[in-house]
Amino acid sequence: MDEKTSLAAGIARHLQGLGYDEKRLAEIATEVDILNGAVRKAAAARLTFDDEPAAFASLMAREAK
Amino acid sequence: MINEDPALGDLSEIGDAIGDRKLTSVQATEACLHRIETWQPRTNAFLRLEADKALAQARAMDKELAAGKRRGRLHGVPMAHKDMYYRTGQLSTGGSEIRRHWTAPVTATVLERLDAAGVVELGFLNMAEFAAGPTGHNVHHGHCRNPWDGARVTGGSSSGSGASVAARMVYGALGSDTGGSIRLPASACGVVGMKATYGRVSRAGAVARSWSLDHVGPLTRTVRDNARILGVIAGYDPDDSTTSEKAVPDYEATLDGGVAGLRIGVALPEALVPVDAQVGAAVQAATDALGRLGATILPARMPDFTDLYRSAEVMVKCEAAAMHRPWMESGAPYANQVRTRMEAGFFIPATQYIDALRLRAHFVREFLDIAMADVDAVVLPAIPFPVPTLEETDVESSGGPATLSMVARFTGLTRPFNTLGVPALSLPCGFDANGMPIGLQLVGRPFDEALLYRIGHAYQGATDHHRRVPL
Numbered sequence: 028m029d030e031k032t033s034l035a036a037g038i039a040r041h042l043q044g045l046g047y048d049e050k051r052l053a054e055i056a057t058e059v060d061i062l063n064g065a066v067r068k069a070a071a072a073r074l075t076f077d078d079e080p081a082a083f084a085s086l087m088a089r090e091a092k
Numbered sequence: 093m094i095n096e097d098p099a100l101g102d103l104s105e106i107g108d109a110i111g112d113r114k115l116t117s118v119q120a121t122e123a124c125l126h127r128i129e130t131w132q133p134r135t136n137a138f139l140r141l142e143a144d145k146a147l148a149q150a151r152a153m154d155k156e157l158a159a160g161k162r163r164g165r166l167h168g169v170p171m172a173h174k175d176m177y178y179r180t181g182q183l184s185t186g187g188s189e190i191r192r193h194w195t196a197p198v199t200a201t202v203l204e205r206l207d208a209a210g211v212v213e214l215g216f217l218n219m220a221e222f223a224a225g226p227t228g229h230n231v232h233h234g235h236c237r238n239p240w241d242g243a244r245v246t247g248g249s250s251s252g253s254g255a256s257v258a259a260r261m262v263y264g265a266l267g268s269d270t271g272g273s274i275r276l277p278a279s280a281c282g283v284v285g286m287k288a289t290y291g292r293v294s295r296a297g298a299v300a301r302s303w304s305l306d307h308v309g310p311l312t313r314t315v316r317d318n319a320r321i322l323g324v325i326a327g328y329d330p331d332d333s334t335t336s337e338k339a340v341p342d343y344e345a346t347l348d349g350g351v352a353g354l355r356i357g358v359a360l361p362e363a364l365v366p367v368d369a370q371v372g373a374a375v376q377a378a379t380d381a382l383g384r385l386g387a388t389i390l391p392a393r394m395p396d397f398t399d400l401y402r403s404a405e406v407m408v409k410c411e412a413a414a415m416h417r418p419w420m421e422s423g424a425p426y427a428n429q430v431r432t433r434m435e436a437g438f439f440i441p442a443t444q445y446i447d448a449l450r451l452r453a454h455f456v457r458e459f460l461d462i463a464m465a466d467v468d469a470v471v472l473p474a475i476p477f478p479v480p481t482l483e484e485t486d487v488e489s490s491g492g493p494a495t496l497s498m499v500a501r502f503t504g505l506t507r508p509f510n511t512l513g514v515p516a517l518s519l520p521c522g523f524d525a526n527g528m529p530i531g532l533q534l535v536g537r538p539f540d541e542a543l544l545y546r547i548g549h550a551y552q553g554a555t556d557h558h559r560r561v562p563l
Contacts, residue, residue, distance in 0.1 A: 038438070043438045043439075063441070063444050065402030066402060069402070070451060073451060074450055080446065086457065087290065087336075090537060092537045092539050092542075
C-alpha cells in the first residue's frame with residue numbers, strides 16, 4: 028500500500044468509521060489528490076485572508092441586473 | 093389558436109384558453125392523459141401518474157372559474173414534476189431505491205406556489221437517482237427514454253421532465269440543475285429549460301444534490317411558457333435563506349423587446365470541451381439568426397474553467413457525502429456509480445471544501461470581467477456532441493473509459509454556470525443527422541433571466557425547431 032493509499036485507509040478507518048478495500052482506497056486517494064491539488068493551487072493564486080464564502084452571495088446581489 | 097388536440101398546445105396558449113373559458117381544465121387534463129397513455133410505455137417518463145387526483149383538481153379549477161375566480165395565468169394547467177419535490181404525506185422517491193416507500197413531511201415551496209396558482213398536478217417524473225447523473229439512466233425505476241428515439245438518452249438528471257414535455261404529455265415540468273440537469277434534458281429532448289440565478293428560486297422541500305450548486309427551474313415547450321412558470325415559482329422564501337429578496341419581474345411583459353442593439357458573445361470553447369461539428373454548425377446558425385434579428389454578434393472569450401471544475405467537484409462530493417453518510421454507512425442500495433461519485437467527499441479536508449466556497453466569488457468576478465465585459469449575453473452549446481444512445485453511456489453496465497469520458501463531457505459546458513450561479517437558458521436550435529435535437533445555451537449576468545427570455549423568445553419567433561413534435 029503506497030503512502031497516499033495508506034493515509035486514505037487511516038482516514039477511512041479512524042476519522043470516518045468507513046471500511047473500503049485497498050483497491051478502492053487507491054482509487055479514492057488518486058481522485059482526492061487531484062482535487063486537493065487543484066483547489067490548493069487555485070486558492071494560492073487567488074485567496075487572501077479576507078476572502079469568505081459569503082462573498083459569493085454579496086457579489087451576486089451587487090452585480091444583479 | 094388551440095390545436096385539434098389540446099395536448100399539442102403550448103402552456104401559455106392553454107392557460108389563456110382556460111382563462112377565457114374556451115377550454116376547460118378537465119379537457120386539457122384529459123388530453124394530457126390520452127397522450128400519456130401512448131407515450132408513457134415508450135419513454136418511462138412518469139414514476140407515478142395520479143390521473144384521478146388530477147381530474148378532481150381540474151374539476152375544482154373549472155368550478156372556481158365558473159364562479160368567477162381565476163388564480164392567475166396558470167389556472168387549470170396540467171403539469172408534472174421531477175420526483176424530488178416533496179408533498180406532505182405523499183411518496184417522494186428522489187429516483188432512488190432507498191426512498192421508494194418514503195413519504196415527505198413537508199411540501200416544497202415551489203409546489204405550494206404552483207398550487208396557489210391553480211396548476212393541476214398529473215404526477216411525478218423519472219429522474220436520475222438522487223439527481224446524480226447526466227444521462228437519464230436509472231437502475232431502480234427503469235431508464236427514461238428519449239421520445240425522439242427510444243434508444244437514446246434523455247439527458248439528466250431531470251430525465252422525465254425533458255421527455256414528458258417533449259412528448260406533449262404535460263405542458264411544463266419542474267426539474268433541478270446542479271451541473272446541467274435542467275439544460276441537458278432540455279437540449280437532448282428539444283425543449284426549453286431555465287436554470288435561473290442561484291437564489292432566484294427556492295430549494296426548500298426539494299431533494300438536495302449539493303446545497304451550494306442546486307437550482308430549481310422549469311422545462312417547457314416555449315420560452316414564453318418557461319417565463320410564465322418562473323414568474324410564479326421565483327422569489328424570496330423564508331424557508332430557503334439563500335433566496336434573494338430582489339423583486340421578481342414580470343418576465344412575460346418584456347418578452348417582445350427584441351434583440352436589436354444587444355451584444356451577444358459566441359463561445360465555441362474548444363479549449364474546454366471539444367464541440368462536435370454538427371453542434372457547432374447549429375449554434376453558429378442560431379447566432380446568425382440572432383444577427384439577422386438585429387443583435388451584434390461578437391466572439392466571446394471564456395475564462396479558463398479548469399480550477400472551477402475541480403472546485404465544483406469538491407463542493408458536490410463533500411456536500412453529498414455529508415448528507416448521504418447514514419445511508420452509505422449502512423450499505424443502502426445505491427447504484428454503483430452514484431455511490432462511488434460521492435465517496436471522495438469523506439476524504440477531502442474541510443479546508444479544501446471551504447476554499448472551494450471562498451473561490452466562488454473570484455470565479456464569478458473572472459467570468460464577468462472576461463466573458464461578459466463587452467456583451468449582454470453569451471451563447472454556447474448545451475451538450476457538445478449529438479445525443480448518444482443509452483448503451484453508449486451506460487456507466488453502470490459497461491463503465492469503460494470511453495463511456496466514462498463521454499458521460500464526463502456531458503456537463504462540460506453546463507457545469508460552470510452552476511458554480512458561477514448565473515442564469516442559463518437552453519432552447520432547441522436544430523437537429524443532428526440522427527434526427528435528435530441540438531440545444532443552444534444562453535448565459536447572462538446575475539438575475540438577468542428576463543434578457544435571456546427576451547433573446548430566446550425572439551429566436552423562437554424566427555425559427556420553428558421548437559414546433560417539431562416527436563412522432
